[in-house]
Amino acid sequence: MAISIDSATFRRVLGHYPTGVCAITAMENDRPVGMIVGTFTSVSLAPPLVAFFPDRKSRSWQRIRAVGRFCVNVLGADQLHLCQALASGGDDKFSAIRWTINEFGLPILDDVIAWILCDLHAVHETGDHDIALGHVRMLDVESSKKPLIFCKGGYGKLEWATPPSSVRAAAGAK
Structure with missing residues (x-):
């Protein structure tokens, strides 16, 4: 039995599931390139793999790939403001963004919560998006601030019902 689901209904229903917001960055010919994704996840511990799901038509994704x-x-x-700048369609997305290059030649945005450096491990075509798998080479946490959240077409922040153990430990240590 085939059921037809229109894209507007699909987006509306799945939009009720909150996601974090990440910027995917790379260097192309000594110029930074970047895009925003809300579809980032861990995949495997051994080997350490992560994934995100870019729109196959995205120019930024094609350049990063x-x-x-x-x-x-x-x-x-x-x-x-970083999310909005990198989500824009222009070629000068990084003009108002502070960032540094790490020893692997990849741009890390200033003051992010965490960063994860990856080699592109595999790309699988799925519908109108790709599944991009990254083999993690280096990662670190820079801040314990709250993450940017996307849900129901808007942005917000997470409010802890029960603070994570790292937040409780930091509060108790003071």
């Missing part, structure tokens, strides 16, 4: 390695930048609740 050609580079073959990328950095996942986990955005904080105070970084909506």
